[in-house]
Amino acid sequence: MLRLIRRPAYPGELNHELVWPAAFLGGAVFAWGWFLSGLQLPQCIFMRLTGLPCLGCGGTRCARNLVNLDFGQAFLYHPGFFIIVILATLWTIYSAVFWLRHDSLRLRLVVDPAYSRRLRIAFVASLVVHWAWQCYYLTR
Amino acid sequence: MQIHVARNSAQLGIFAPEDIIAGLSSGRFLASDLAWRDGMPAWTPLGDWSEFRGVGVPPSPGAAIADEPAVSTIPWEQGKSFSSFFATVKLAIVNPASLSTGRFAFGDWLIFCYVALAISLPFQAVRLAFAPDPERSIAEFLQGFSSPAVQSVAQEMLKAPPAPMGVTIASTIGGLAFAPLLYAFFAVLHWVGQRVFRIQVSVERTTAATLLATGGLILLMAPFQLFWFNVGAQIIISSLFFIPALIIYFKCFGSATGVNPWVQFGISCFVWFVLCCCCCGLPGILLWGAAATR
Numbered sequence: 001m002l003r004l005i006r007r008p009a010y011p012g013e014l015n016h017e018l019v020w021p022a023a024f025l026g027g028a029v030f031a032w033g034w035f036l037s038g039l040q041l042p043q044c045i046f047m048r049l050t051g052l053p054c055l056g057c058g059g060t061r062c063a064r065n066l067v068n069l070d071f072g073q074a075f076l077y078h079p080g081f082f083i084i085v086i087l088a089t090l091w092t093i094y095s096a097v098f099w100l101r102h103d104s105l106r107l108r109l110v111v112d113p114a115y116s117r118r119l120r121i122a123f124v125a126s127l128v129v130h131w132a133w134q135c136y137y138l139t140r
Numbered sequence: 141m142q143i144h145v146a147r148n149s150a151q152l153g154i155f156a157p158e159d160i161i162a163g164l165s166s167g168r169f170l171a172s173d174l175a176w177r178d179g180m181p182a183w184t185p186l187g188d189w190s191e192f193r194g195v196g197v198p199p200s201p202g203a204a205i206a207d208e209p210a211v212s213t214i215p216w217e218q219g220k221s222f223s224s225f226f227a228t229v230k231l232a233i234v235n236p237a238s239l240s241t242g243r244f245a246f247g248d249w250l251i252f253c254y255v256a257l258a259i260s261l262p263f264q265a266v267r268l269a270f271a272p273d274p275e276r277s278i279a280e281f282l283q284g285f286s287s288p289a290v291q292s293v294a295q296e297m298l299k300a301p302p303a304p305m306g307v308t309i310a311s312t313i314g315g316l317a318f319a320p321l322l323y324a325f326f327a328v329l330h331w332v333g334q335r336v337f338r339i340q341v342s343v344e345r346t347t348a349a350t351l352l353a354t355g356g357l358i359l360l361m362a363p364f365q366l367f368w369f370n371v372g373a374q375i376i377i378s379s380l381f382f383i384p385a386l387i388i389y390f391k392c393f394g395s396a397t398g399v400n401p402w403v404q405f406g407i408s409c410f411v412w413f414v415l416c417c418c419c420c421g422l423p424g425i426l427l428w429g430a431a432a433t434r
Contacts, residue, residue, distance in 0.1 A: 010174050010183045012149025014344045019246050019324070023347070026325030029318045104181070110154065 001115040006105040017099065017106060021092040031063050053134045055080075055127065076137060080130050146174045146183065157191065164195045214242045216252055225255050232356045233388055236395040244348035244396060246324075249355070253320040256355035260362035264312055267365040273302045274368070281371040323347075323354050333411040334399075341397045349396035353389045361385065 009015070046054035058078040065074035066085060075082045094107060111119060143160055145152040152173070155163070163169035164186065171187030186192050214231065215224035231238055271277040279297035282290050327350035331343045364381070367374040386405075394401030 005178070007144065007176055007178075008180075008182055010144075010146040010149075010151065010176070013146070013151075014342060015246050018250070019328075019344055019347055022246070022250065022321045022324040023328040024325075026318065026321035026323070027328075030322055030325055113153065 001112050001119070003110050003112075005108055005110050007108060008104055009106055016091075016108075017095040020088070021095040024088040024092055032067060035064060035067055051139075053131075053138045055131060055134070057134055058138050079133065141177050143175050143177045145169060145186070146176075147172075160186065160192060161195050164192060212242050213238055217243055217245075217248060220248075220251065222255075225252065228252070228352075229256075229356045229359055232352065232392045233360075236391040239349075239352070239392060239395040240398055242348075242352075242396060244345045244352075246344050246348050246351075249348040249351035250320055250324075253323065253351040253355040253358070256358040257316045257319060260358050260365070261316070263362040263365035264316070267368045268308065268312065270368040271371070273308065276302055277368070277371045278375075281375070320351060320354075323350055326350070329411050329415065330408060333407040333414075334397075336410075337403075337407055339399055339403070339407070341399060345397055349393050352396055353392040356392060357385055357389055360388070 041060055044054055044057050046052070047057055056078075059081045062074045062078035062081045063085075065071070065077060066082070071082075097103075098106070142154045142156060144154050145160070147170070152169075160169060160175070164171065169186060171185060171192075173186050174183040175186050175189065176183045212218065215227035218224065267274075275297055279294045282294035282297070285291065285294075324347050327347040328343060330350065331341070331346040334341055334346065361378075361381070364374065364377055367377055390401040390405045390408075394404045397404065
Protein backbone atom coordinates (compact mmCIF):
# COMPACT_ATOMS: atom_id res chain seq x y z
CA MET A 1 0.00 0.00 0.00
CA LEU A 2 2.68 2.47 1.15
CA ARG A 3 6.37 1.87 0.70
CA LEU A 4 9.62 3.75 0.78
CA ILE A 5 11.92 3.52 -2.21
CA ARG A 6 15.28 5.05 -3.10
CA ARG A 7 15.59 6.52 -6.56
CA PRO A 8 17.36 9.37 -8.38
CA ALA A 9 15.51 12.66 -8.84
CA TYR A 10 14.01 13.29 -12.27
CA PRO A 11 14.82 16.61 -14.02
CA GLY A 12 12.81 19.43 -12.46
CA GLU A 13 11.67 17.40 -9.44
CA LEU A 14 11.09 19.35 -6.24
CA ASN A 15 14.17 19.24 -4.03
CA HIS A 16 12.44 17.73 -1.01
CA GLU A 17 15.79 17.26 0.74
CA LEU A 18 16.42 21.02 0.76
CA VAL A 19 13.08 22.85 0.76
CA TRP A 20 11.34 21.08 3.64
CA PRO A 21 14.28 20.99 6.11
CA ALA A 22 14.94 24.71 5.41
CA ALA A 23 11.29 25.61 5.99
CA PHE A 24 11.12 23.37 9.09
CA LEU A 25 14.24 24.91 10.62
CA GLY A 26 12.91 28.39 9.78
CA GLY A 27 9.60 27.53 11.46
CA ALA A 28 11.40 26.13 14.51
CA VAL A 29 13.47 29.33 14.83
CA PHE A 30 10.30 31.42 14.43
CA ALA A 31 8.51 29.39 17.15
CA TRP A 32 11.51 29.60 19.47
CA GLY A 33 11.75 33.38 18.97
CA TRP A 34 8.01 33.74 19.47
CA PHE A 35 8.02 31.86 22.77
CA LEU A 36 11.14 33.75 23.89
CA SER A 37 9.39 37.06 23.25
CA GLY A 38 6.53 36.04 25.57
CA LEU A 39 3.92 37.25 23.07
CA GLN A 40 0.48 35.64 23.34
CA LEU A 41 -1.75 34.58 20.46
CA PRO A 42 -5.36 35.81 20.32
CA GLN A 43 -8.01 33.23 21.19
CA CYS A 44 -9.14 31.02 18.31
CA ILE A 45 -12.13 32.60 16.50
CA PHE A 46 -13.77 29.21 15.87
CA MET A 47 -13.44 28.33 19.57
CA ARG A 48 -14.90 31.71 20.58
CA LEU A 49 -17.87 31.34 18.23
CA THR A 50 -18.74 27.67 18.72
CA GLY A 51 -17.18 26.71 22.05
CA LEU A 52 -15.48 23.80 20.25
CA PRO A 53 -11.81 23.63 19.27
CA CYS A 54 -10.79 23.92 15.62
CA LEU A 55 -8.43 21.41 14.01
CA GLY A 56 -5.44 23.58 14.92
CA CYS A 57 -6.41 24.29 18.55
CA GLY A 58 -3.81 23.03 21.01
CA GLY A 59 -1.04 23.37 18.43
CA THR A 60 0.63 26.31 20.19
CA ARG A 61 0.48 24.52 23.56
CA CYS A 62 1.92 21.43 21.88
CA ALA A 63 4.77 23.52 20.41
CA ARG A 64 5.39 25.22 23.76
CA ASN A 65 5.68 21.80 25.46
CA LEU A 66 7.94 20.54 22.68
CA VAL A 67 10.25 23.53 23.22
CA ASN A 68 10.29 22.59 26.93
CA LEU A 69 10.94 18.91 25.97
CA ASP A 70 7.71 17.75 27.66
CA PHE A 71 6.84 15.27 24.88
CA GLY A 72 3.99 13.46 26.67
CA GLN A 73 2.03 16.63 27.33
CA ALA A 74 2.82 17.91 23.84
CA PHE A 75 1.29 14.75 22.32
CA LEU A 76 -1.86 15.09 24.41
CA TYR A 77 -2.44 18.70 23.39
CA HIS A 78 -2.20 18.05 19.64
CA PRO A 79 -1.24 14.54 18.46
CA GLY A 80 -1.28 15.60 14.78
CA PHE A 81 1.09 18.51 15.24
CA PHE A 82 3.32 16.34 17.43
CA ILE A 83 3.55 13.65 14.72
CA ILE A 84 4.23 16.29 12.03
CA VAL A 85 7.09 17.76 14.10
CA ILE A 86 8.58 14.31 14.74
CA LEU A 87 8.36 13.40 11.03
CA ALA A 88 9.84 16.77 10.03
CA THR A 89 12.70 16.23 12.48
CA LEU A 90 13.38 12.77 11.05
CA TRP A 91 13.24 14.14 7.50
CA THR A 92 15.67 16.93 8.44
CA ILE A 93 18.10 14.39 9.91
CA TYR A 94 17.77 12.19 6.82
CA SER A 95 18.33 15.24 4.57
CA ALA A 96 21.46 16.20 6.50
CA VAL A 97 22.82 12.65 6.03
CA PHE A 98 21.82 12.76 2.35
CA TRP A 99 23.79 15.98 1.74
CA LEU A 100 26.77 14.92 3.83
CA ARG A 101 27.05 11.61 1.92
CA HIS A 102 26.54 13.30 -1.49
CA ASP A 103 23.99 10.57 -2.15
CA SER A 104 22.45 10.27 -5.62
CA LEU A 105 19.44 8.22 -4.54
CA ARG A 106 16.60 9.96 -2.76
CA LEU A 107 14.06 8.48 -0.36
CA ARG A 108 10.51 8.67 -1.69
CA LEU A 109 7.15 7.43 -0.43
CA VAL A 110 5.21 5.48 -3.04
CA VAL A 111 1.46 5.01 -2.79
CA ASP A 112 -0.03 2.09 -4.67
CA PRO A 113 -2.73 3.64 -6.92
CA ALA A 114 -5.11 0.82 -6.01
CA TYR A 115 -5.02 1.89 -2.37
CA SER A 116 -5.02 5.69 -2.80
CA ARG A 117 -8.81 5.96 -2.26
CA ARG A 118 -8.62 3.85 0.91
CA LEU A 119 -5.76 5.98 2.17
CA ARG A 120 -7.72 9.17 1.58
CA ILE A 121 -10.68 7.75 3.50
CA ALA A 122 -8.35 6.67 6.33
CA PHE A 123 -6.85 10.17 6.40
CA VAL A 124 -10.25 11.86 6.70
CA ALA A 125 -11.27 9.33 9.38
CA SER A 126 -8.12 10.06 11.36
CA LEU A 127 -8.94 13.79 11.18
CA VAL A 128 -12.39 13.10 12.62
CA VAL A 129 -10.89 10.98 15.43
CA HIS A 130 -8.31 13.71 16.02
CA TRP A 131 -10.98 16.38 16.29
CA ALA A 132 -13.02 14.21 18.67
CA TRP A 133 -9.92 13.90 20.88
CA GLN A 134 -9.40 17.68 20.75
CA CYS A 135 -13.06 18.27 21.68
CA TYR A 136 -12.59 15.94 24.68
CA TYR A 137 -9.16 16.99 25.88
CA LEU A 138 -9.21 20.74 25.26
CA THR A 139 -12.68 21.38 26.71
CA ARG A 140 -12.30 19.34 29.92
CA MET B 141 9.27 -4.86 -12.18
CA GLN B 142 7.35 -1.57 -12.12
CA ILE B 143 8.50 1.51 -14.00
CA HIS B 144 8.28 5.13 -12.82
CA VAL B 145 7.40 7.61 -15.59
CA ALA B 146 7.81 11.42 -15.55
CA ARG B 147 7.12 14.20 -18.04
CA ASN B 148 7.78 17.97 -17.84
CA SER B 149 8.94 17.96 -14.18
CA ALA B 150 5.90 15.94 -13.05
CA GLN B 151 5.65 12.26 -12.22
CA LEU B 152 2.94 10.47 -14.22
CA GLY B 153 2.94 7.40 -11.98
CA ILE B 154 4.22 3.86 -11.66
CA PHE B 155 3.31 1.35 -14.35
CA ALA B 156 3.88 -2.27 -15.38
CA PRO B 157 5.94 -2.82 -18.61
CA GLU B 158 2.84 -4.05 -20.48
CA ASP B 159 1.00 -0.81 -19.53
CA ILE B 160 3.91 1.17 -20.94
CA ILE B 161 3.82 -0.79 -24.22
CA ALA B 162 0.05 -0.22 -24.48
CA GLY B 163 0.50 3.45 -23.54
CA LEU B 164 3.21 3.99 -26.16
CA SER B 165 0.99 2.43 -28.82
CA SER B 166 -2.04 4.51 -27.83
CA GLY B 167 -0.12 7.77 -27.43
CA ARG B 168 -0.65 7.99 -23.67
CA PHE B 169 3.12 7.88 -23.24
CA LEU B 170 5.70 9.54 -25.44
CA ALA B 171 9.06 8.09 -26.36
CA SER B 172 10.58 11.24 -24.84
CA ASP B 173 8.96 10.60 -21.41
CA LEU B 174 11.57 9.89 -18.76
CA ALA B 175 11.41 6.54 -16.99
CA TRP B 176 13.24 4.80 -14.19
CA ARG B 177 13.13 1.40 -12.49
CA ASP B 178 14.96 -0.09 -9.54
CA GLY B 179 18.67 -0.56 -10.22
CA MET B 180 19.01 2.16 -12.86
CA PRO B 181 21.44 5.02 -12.15
CA ALA B 182 19.37 7.74 -13.87
CA TRP B 183 16.08 8.52 -15.61
CA THR B 184 16.15 7.60 -19.31
CA PRO B 185 13.69 8.44 -22.16
CA LEU B 186 11.34 5.54 -22.89
CA GLY B 187 12.50 5.61 -26.52
CA ASP B 188 15.99 4.58 -25.36
CA TRP B 189 14.77 1.49 -23.48
CA SER B 190 15.65 -1.68 -25.39
CA GLU B 191 12.33 -3.42 -24.56
CA PHE B 192 10.24 -0.47 -25.84
CA ARG B 193 12.26 0.27 -28.97
CA GLY B 194 10.06 0.03 -32.02
CA VAL B 195 6.86 0.31 -30.00
CA GLY B 196 4.48 3.21 -30.70
CA VAL B 197 5.23 6.47 -32.42
CA PRO B 198 8.65 8.10 -32.65
CA PRO B 199 9.24 11.02 -30.31
CA SER B 200 7.73 14.20 -31.68
CA PRO B 201 10.08 17.20 -31.83
CA GLY B 202 7.67 19.17 -29.64
CA ALA B 203 7.69 16.52 -26.93
CA ALA B 204 11.46 16.31 -27.00
CA ILE B 205 11.73 20.06 -26.55
CA ALA B 206 9.22 20.01 -23.68
CA ASP B 207 11.48 17.78 -21.59
CA GLU B 208 14.56 19.96 -22.08
CA PRO B 209 15.19 22.44 -19.26
CA ALA B 210 14.01 25.94 -20.10
CA VAL B 211 16.69 28.49 -20.96
CA SER B 212 16.89 31.04 -18.19
CA THR B 213 17.77 34.66 -18.90
CA ILE B 214 18.40 35.42 -15.22
CA PRO B 215 22.13 36.17 -14.73
CA TRP B 216 22.24 34.37 -11.35
CA GLU B 217 21.05 31.13 -12.98
CA GLN B 218 23.64 31.42 -15.75
CA GLY B 219 26.58 31.70 -13.37
CA LYS B 220 27.23 32.66 -9.78
CA SER B 221 29.43 35.70 -9.27
CA PHE B 222 29.14 39.12 -7.68
CA SER B 223 28.51 40.70 -11.07
CA SER B 224 25.69 38.23 -11.84
CA PHE B 225 24.28 38.90 -8.36
CA PHE B 226 24.07 42.66 -8.93
CA ALA B 227 22.86 42.13 -12.51
CA THR B 228 20.03 39.95 -11.13
CA VAL B 229 19.05 42.57 -8.56
CA LYS B 230 19.06 45.23 -11.28
CA LEU B 231 16.97 42.99 -13.55
CA ALA B 232 14.50 42.31 -10.72
CA ILE B 233 13.96 46.05 -10.19
CA VAL B 234 14.15 47.37 -13.74
CA ASN B 235 12.57 44.51 -15.69
CA PRO B 236 10.82 42.04 -13.34
CA ALA B 237 8.84 40.54 -16.25
CA SER B 238 12.02 38.84 -17.47
CA LEU B 239 12.14 36.76 -14.27
CA SER B 240 9.43 34.49 -15.66
CA THR B 241 12.05 32.54 -17.66
CA GLY B 242 13.81 31.37 -14.47
CA ARG B 243 14.14 27.73 -13.41
CA PHE B 244 13.99 28.71 -9.72
CA ALA B 245 15.81 25.84 -8.07
CA PHE B 246 15.66 26.43 -4.32
CA GLY B 247 19.39 25.93 -3.67
CA ASP B 248 20.43 28.65 -6.15
CA TRP B 249 18.25 31.25 -4.49
CA LEU B 250 19.16 30.21 -0.97
CA ILE B 251 22.76 31.11 -1.87
CA PHE B 252 21.51 34.36 -3.47
CA CYS B 253 19.75 35.34 -0.23
CA TYR B 254 22.86 34.54 1.85
CA VAL B 255 24.98 36.69 -0.50
CA ALA B 256 22.51 39.58 -0.04
CA LEU B 257 22.73 39.16 3.74
CA ALA B 258 26.54 38.99 3.61
CA ILE B 259 26.61 42.27 1.64
CA SER B 260 24.31 43.85 4.22
CA LEU B 261 26.69 42.85 7.07
CA PRO B 262 28.85 46.03 7.00
CA PHE B 263 25.67 48.11 7.19
CA GLN B 264 24.50 45.98 10.13
CA ALA B 265 27.85 46.64 11.80
CA VAL B 266 27.36 50.40 11.40
CA ARG B 267 23.89 50.04 12.89
CA LEU B 268 25.37 48.12 15.85
CA ALA B 269 27.88 50.92 16.37
CA PHE B 270 25.25 53.68 16.32
CA ALA B 271 22.37 51.84 17.98
CA PRO B 272 23.44 48.66 19.79
CA ASP B 273 20.00 48.49 21.38
CA PRO B 274 17.46 49.69 18.75
CA GLU B 275 14.52 49.29 21.13
CA ARG B 276 16.12 51.69 23.62
CA SER B 277 16.96 54.17 20.84
CA ILE B 278 13.34 54.09 19.64
CA ALA B 279 12.08 54.53 23.22
CA GLU B 280 14.33 57.57 23.71
CA PHE B 281 13.05 58.99 20.40
CA LEU B 282 9.43 58.43 21.46
CA GLN B 283 10.05 60.24 24.75
CA GLY B 284 10.32 63.45 22.74
CA PHE B 285 6.57 63.30 21.98
CA SER B 286 4.13 65.00 24.33
CA SER B 287 1.29 62.46 23.92
CA PRO B 288 0.75 60.50 27.19
CA ALA B 289 -0.01 57.31 25.24
CA VAL B 290 3.32 57.52 23.37
CA GLN B 291 5.08 58.39 26.62
CA SER B 292 3.71 55.30 28.35
CA VAL B 293 4.83 53.09 25.44
CA ALA B 294 8.31 54.65 25.67
CA GLN B 295 8.42 54.06 29.43
CA GLU B 296 7.40 50.44 28.93
CA MET B 297 10.17 49.95 26.35
CA LEU B 298 12.75 51.55 28.63
CA LYS B 299 11.87 49.16 31.47
CA ALA B 300 13.60 46.26 29.68
CA PRO B 301 17.27 46.06 30.66
CA PRO B 302 19.69 46.71 27.75
CA ALA B 303 21.15 43.53 26.23
CA PRO B 304 24.94 43.05 26.59
CA MET B 305 26.93 43.86 23.42
CA GLY B 306 28.04 40.22 23.03
CA VAL B 307 24.44 39.00 23.05
CA THR B 308 23.45 41.70 20.54
CA ILE B 309 26.25 40.74 18.13
CA ALA B 310 25.54 37.01 18.53
CA SER B 311 21.81 37.49 17.98
CA THR B 312 22.47 39.66 14.89
CA ILE B 313 24.78 37.04 13.35
CA GLY B 314 22.43 34.21 14.35
CA GLY B 315 19.51 36.14 12.89
CA LEU B 316 21.36 36.59 9.59
CA ALA B 317 22.30 32.89 9.51
CA PHE B 318 18.71 31.72 10.02
CA ALA B 319 16.94 34.52 8.15
CA PRO B 320 16.73 32.73 4.74
CA LEU B 321 15.28 29.66 6.47
CA LEU B 322 12.69 31.88 8.12
CA TYR B 323 11.82 33.36 4.72
CA ALA B 324 11.50 29.81 3.37
CA PHE B 325 9.09 28.98 6.21
CA PHE B 326 6.89 31.98 5.38
CA ALA B 327 7.15 31.12 1.69
CA VAL B 328 5.70 27.68 2.47
CA LEU B 329 2.82 29.39 4.29
CA HIS B 330 2.33 31.57 1.21
CA TRP B 331 2.30 28.45 -0.96
CA VAL B 332 -0.49 27.12 1.28
CA GLY B 333 -2.36 30.36 0.57
CA GLN B 334 -1.84 29.83 -3.17
CA ARG B 335 -3.23 26.29 -2.86
CA VAL B 336 -6.31 27.64 -1.07
CA PHE B 337 -6.94 29.99 -4.00
CA ARG B 338 -6.24 27.15 -6.45
CA ILE B 339 -3.11 28.74 -7.90
CA GLN B 340 -0.80 25.98 -9.04
CA VAL B 341 2.75 27.17 -8.41
CA SER B 342 5.19 24.60 -7.05
CA VAL B 343 6.47 24.99 -3.51
CA GLU B 344 10.06 25.14 -4.82
CA ARG B 345 9.29 28.02 -7.20
CA THR B 346 7.35 29.87 -4.48
CA THR B 347 10.17 29.58 -1.94
CA ALA B 348 12.86 30.42 -4.51
CA ALA B 349 10.88 33.46 -5.71
CA THR B 350 10.48 34.61 -2.10
CA LEU B 351 14.23 34.32 -1.54
CA LEU B 352 14.92 36.26 -4.76
CA ALA B 353 12.51 39.10 -3.91
CA THR B 354 13.61 39.24 -0.27
CA GLY B 355 17.31 39.11 -1.20
CA GLY B 356 16.84 42.06 -3.55
CA LEU B 357 14.95 43.98 -0.90
CA ILE B 358 17.62 43.28 1.73
CA LEU B 359 20.21 44.80 -0.59
CA LEU B 360 18.05 47.85 -1.27
CA MET B 361 17.22 48.40 2.40
CA ALA B 362 20.75 47.80 3.72
CA PRO B 363 21.96 51.42 3.29
CA PHE B 364 19.07 52.58 5.46
CA GLN B 365 20.90 51.05 8.43
CA LEU B 366 23.28 54.03 8.11
CA PHE B 367 20.50 56.33 9.29
CA TRP B 368 20.47 54.78 12.77
CA PHE B 369 22.63 57.70 14.00
CA ASN B 370 19.26 59.50 14.05
CA VAL B 371 16.30 57.30 14.95
CA GLY B 372 13.78 59.88 13.71
CA ALA B 373 15.40 59.95 10.27
CA GLN B 374 15.54 56.14 10.23
CA ILE B 375 11.83 55.79 11.02
CA ILE B 376 10.77 58.46 8.49
CA ILE B 377 12.93 57.08 5.65
CA SER B 378 11.86 53.49 6.33
CA SER B 379 8.20 54.55 6.35
CA LEU B 380 8.61 56.49 3.09
CA PHE B 381 10.25 53.51 1.41
CA PHE B 382 7.71 51.00 2.72
CA ILE B 383 5.21 51.23 -0.16
CA PRO B 384 7.84 51.35 -2.97
CA ALA B 385 9.47 48.33 -1.30
CA LEU B 386 6.15 46.48 -1.34
CA ILE B 387 5.69 47.31 -5.03
CA ILE B 388 9.21 46.10 -5.91
CA TYR B 389 8.76 42.94 -3.83
CA PHE B 390 5.42 41.89 -5.30
CA LYS B 391 6.39 42.78 -8.89
CA CYS B 392 9.43 40.51 -8.55
CA PHE B 393 7.54 37.80 -6.73
CA GLY B 394 4.59 37.92 -9.13
CA SER B 395 6.81 37.69 -12.21
CA ALA B 396 8.93 34.91 -10.76
CA THR B 397 5.88 32.81 -9.90
CA GLY B 398 4.00 33.73 -13.09
CA VAL B 399 1.05 35.11 -11.11
CA ASN B 400 -0.37 38.66 -11.13
CA PRO B 401 1.41 40.72 -8.41
CA TRP B 402 -1.93 41.97 -7.08
CA VAL B 403 -3.12 38.38 -6.67
CA GLN B 404 0.10 37.53 -4.80
CA PHE B 405 -0.38 40.61 -2.62
CA GLY B 406 -3.95 39.53 -1.83
CA ILE B 407 -2.80 36.01 -0.96
CA SER B 408 -0.07 37.44 1.24
CA CYS B 409 -2.61 39.62 3.09
CA PHE B 410 -4.88 36.59 3.50
CA VAL B 411 -2.06 34.43 4.90
CA TRP B 412 -0.97 37.13 7.35
CA PHE B 413 -4.57 37.77 8.38
CA VAL B 414 -5.07 34.07 9.09
CA LEU B 415 -1.70 33.88 10.83
CA CYS B 416 -2.48 36.85 13.06
CA CYS B 417 -6.11 35.95 13.77
CA CYS B 418 -5.76 32.24 14.26
CA CYS B 419 -2.24 30.92 13.97
CA CYS B 420 -3.37 27.38 14.65
CA GLY B 421 -6.04 27.43 11.97
CA LEU B 422 -3.37 27.16 9.28
CA PRO B 423 -3.07 23.36 9.40
CA GLY B 424 -6.84 23.16 8.95
CA ILE B 425 -6.69 25.50 5.96
CA LEU B 426 -3.81 23.51 4.52
CA LEU B 427 -5.82 20.30 4.74
CA TRP B 428 -8.87 21.96 3.24
CA GLY B 429 -6.80 23.59 0.50
CA ALA B 430 -5.03 20.34 -0.32
CA ALA B 431 -8.34 18.46 -0.45
CA ALA B 432 -10.05 21.14 -2.54
CA THR B 433 -7.33 21.30 -5.18
CA ARG B 434 -6.87 17.59 -5.70
